[in-house]
Amino acid sequence: MARIDLDSVRKIYPGGVEAVKGVDLPIEDGGFVVLVGPSGCGKSTLLRMIAGLETISDGEIRIGGRRVNDAEPADRDIAMVFQNYALYPHMSVRQNLSYGLRNRRMARDEIARRVEETARILEIDAFLDRRPKALSGGQRQRVAMGRAIVREPAAFLFDEPLSNLDAKLRVQMRGEIKQLQRRLGTTSVYVTHDQLEAMTLADTLVVLNGGRIEQAGRPLDLYRHPDTTFVASFLGSPAMNLLSARVSGGDLRVGSLPLAARLPVPDGPVTAGLRPEAFRLLPDSTSGAFRLDYVEELGSTRLLHGHLEGQRLVCQMGIEHPLADRMTLDLDPEALHVFDAERGRRLDTAWQRAQIRSLA
Amino acid sequence: MQTKRTIFHNRWLPYLLLAPQLAITVIFFLWPAAQAVRQSFLREDAFGLKTEFVGLGNYLRLFSDPSYLNAFQVTAVFAVSVAALSMGLALLLAVAVDRVLRANQSYTTLLVWPYAVAPAVAGVLWWFLFNPTIGILPYALEQLGYDWNHNLDGTDAMILVVIAASWKQISYNFLFFVAGLQAIPQSLREAAAIDGAGPVERFFTVVFPLLSPTTFFLLVINVTYTMFETFAVIDAATEGGPSQATNILVYKVYRDGFVSLNLGSSAAQSVILMFIVIALTFVQFRWIERRVQY
Numbered sequence: 001m002a003r004i005d006l007d008s009v010r011k012i013y014p015g016g017v018e019a020v021k022g023v024d025l026p027i028e029d030g031g032f033v034v035l036v037g038p039s040g041c042g043k044s045t046l047l048r049m050i051a052g053l054e055t056i057s058d059g060e061i062r063i064g065g066r067r068v069n070d071a072e073p074a075d076r077d078i079a080m081v082f083q084n085y086a087l088y089p090h091m092s093v094r095q096n097l098s099y100g101l102r103n104r105r106m107a108r109d110e111i112a113r114r115v116e117e118t119a120r121i122l123e124i125d126a127f128l129d130r131r132p133k134a135l136s137g138g139q140r141q142r143v144a145m146g147r148a149i150v151r152e153p154a155a156f157l158f159d160e161p162l163s164n165l166d167a168k169l170r171v172q173m174r175g176e177i178k179q180l181q182r183r184l185g186t187t188s189v190y191v192t193h194d195q196l197e198a199m200t201l202a203d204t205l206v207v208l209n210g211g212r213i214e215q216a217g218r219p220l221d222l223y224r225h226p227d228t229t230f231v232a233s234f235l236g237s238p239a240m241n242l243l244s245a246r247v248s249g250g251d252l253r254v255g256s257l258p259l260a261a262r263l264p265v266p267d268g269p270v271t272a273g274l275r276p277e278a279f280r281l282l283p284d285s286t287s288g289a290f291r292l293d294y295v296e297e298l299g300s301t302r303l304l305h306g307h308l309e310g311q312r313l314v315c316q317m318g319i320e321h322p323l324a325d326r327m328t329l330d331l332d333p334e335a336l337h338v339f340d341a342e343r344g345r346r347l348d349t350a351w352q353r354a355q356i357r358s359l360a
Numbered sequence: 361m362q363t364k365r366t367i368f369h370n371r372w373l374p375y376l377l378l379a380p381q382l383a384i385t386v387i388f389f390l391w392p393a394a395q396a397v398r399q400s401f402l403r404e405d406a407f408g409l410k411t412e413f414v415g416l417g418n419y420l421r422l423f424s425d426p427s428y429l430n431a432f433q434v435t436a437v438f439a440v441s442v443a444a445l446s447m448g449l450a451l452l453l454a455v456a457v458d459r460v461l462r463a464n465q466s467y468t469t470l471l472v473w474p475y476a477v478a479p480a481v482a483g484v485l486w487w488f489l490f491n492p493t494i495g496i497l498p499y500a501l502e503q504l505g506y507d508w509n510h511n512l513d514g515t516d517a518m519i520l521v522v523i524a525a526s527w528k529q530i531s532y533n534f535l536f537f538v539a540g541l542q543a544i545p546q547s548l549r550e551a552a553a554i555d556g557a558g559p560v561e562r563f564f565t566v567v568f569p570l571l572s573p574t575t576f577f578l579l580v581i582n583v584t585y586t587m588f589e590t591f592a593v594i595d596a597a598t599e600g601g602p603s604q605a606t607n608i609l610v611y612k613v614y615r616d617g618f619v620s621l622n623l624g625s626s627a628a629q630s631v632i633l634m635f636i637v638i639a640l641t642f643v644q645f646r647w648i649e650r651r652v653q654y
Binding site: 051052053072073074078079080082083084086088089090099100103104147151 | 545
């Protein structure tokens with residue numbers, strides 16, 4: 001077990017493409033950090049740099065306080081779970097698990113003990129002598145995890161390990177990974193493009209965009225207090241509504257509709273962010289500003305898709321609420337996020353900070 | 361593999377479409393094969409004036425003939441040497457290409473050129489290079505204190521034909537090995553690297569075992585090649601000599617039949633070769649076509 005430190009880490013590929021543009025990230029011992037972002041944001045590259053599968057163009061990576069920039073992957077005391085599992089197809093499950101230990105010339109009885117224990121933890125003891133080909137997707141996933149656990153490394157690296165599983169299995173394995181990491185207390189770095197996976201697994205959530213950290217922190221802090229429109233729209237499903245708005249004299253209007261008053265924000269164009277579940281719509285057939293286009297039933301809740309002053313707006317509400325073609329917004333001004341219209345940065349305000357503190 | 365199924369309404373059309381292929385097979389393969397089988401039971405004098413049925417006489421004589429048994433042994437040494445040399449070098453080149461130049465087309469194309477060279481030309485080429493009088497390699501070897509003469513020394517002659525036959529085959533093997541290597545997921549090697557295996561260990565414990573279907577396929581192909589298609593190499597380089605040292609089975613068929621005009625014996629030898637081909641084909645269909653898949 002160890003902490004991992006990334007100091008202004010950069011990756012520049014031959015040809016000049018800069019995939020990672022200076023990332024600083026301290027990872028506590030025993031922490032579970034999830035790197036999330038759209039494809040091409042540099043999250044996998046960053047993970048592979050920690051693993052030693054990509055060279056580090058600039059900056060420094062330390063594992064357990066030791067600089068590992070030039071260390072071989074085998075000498076970094078890390079284990080990695082790959083997206084396609086990367087199980088050795090010509091070896092049995094037992095051989096797959098013990099391969100890394102045998103390469104390190106570990107005593108035979110110690111290998112046997114560790115393999116048995118790992119197999120017991122992951123409940124794969126029944127098929128230790130099978131080849132990976134004879135296993136289901138979920139079982140292969142467990143063996144891939146087992147190969148990491150059996151080594152008892154300083155850190156686990158996960159590269160989108162659940163993306164090849166079906167939806168139901170993914171939820172189950174997600175829970176198991178979380179429990180296992182708690183139980184073993186091993187520092188973990190997990191890469192995914194799935195925001196739900198990221199929210200549920202992370203102690204620390206790192207949102208990457210274009211090779212830079214957009215925002216890092218506890219998942220709920222990021223959800224409640226996104227620094228940028230990118231983070232706001234990336235986390236949460238359905239995504240946050242982002243409306244073009246204008247502030248004049250502290251009053252925020254979308255089109256001609258006033259949404260909030262006395263905001264401590266300078267005048268000018270802004271982006272107003274509204275979580276779909278953070279407001280309600282009330283039927284008002286004469287003066288309702290929201291025009292309902294269609295409804296998606298999710299079972300316990302429903303999604304109302306429509307327009308507000310010509311801009312698309314989604315609202316998530318309980319199924320008990322009445323519907324109408326025209327509706328008005330029932331909005332708590334504190335649920336409103338205000339971003340700079342040009343750069344997408346949060347126009348941070350005292351009242352919003354106070355709100356965060358009270359929620360935390 | 362998905363097969364396309366066509367339904368013919370005309371009863372004779374399918375046969376008509378198959379006819380050219382069938383005709384070629386019958387005229388150029390089945391008929392000569394039948395002729396060889398028939399001939400192998402007969403003894404004929406060199407002028408074709410007298411023919412006598414001898415039953416299995418030709419076969420029995422072959423298996424008590426030391427020069428035929430020698431040809432078997434020579435063929436085995438030749439086949440194993442060529443397969444080992446050409447596949448070993450091809451694998452080495454393929455690994456080098458795979459490591460350094462992932463999918464570098466021009467380099468790969470250059471390596472494939474020798475395959476386009478006719479076997480006879482390859483034989484002559486190496487014969488020149490190794491010519492004891494004018495060749496450059498014997499001169500170089502002489503500087504090192506080795507007196508090369510494949511016209512007198514059986515081992516030298518064998519080495520010469522092995523090199524000539526392998527050289528041609530390397531490019532073919534190389535292509536298959538490169539394709540096989542590229543089919544191995546990169547993540548497997550990365551996983552092995554993280555699991556503490558060095559490059560050499562990685563190759564022998566992960567890469568080579570995963571290449572085994574390709575290797576086995578090439579082994580059969582190469583053995584078939586050395587047994588039958590190297591006729592021209594032998595003919596151009598050594599003509600089976602000196603003193604039978606490079607007289608492989610297929611070359612002996614030709615010598616005995618068309619030079620010595622011992623047609624019965626030659627026919628019996630080709631029938632034996634035919635059975636060897638059938639056995640190799642069987643091996644290929646039985647184990648390779650049912651490819652090992654992971």
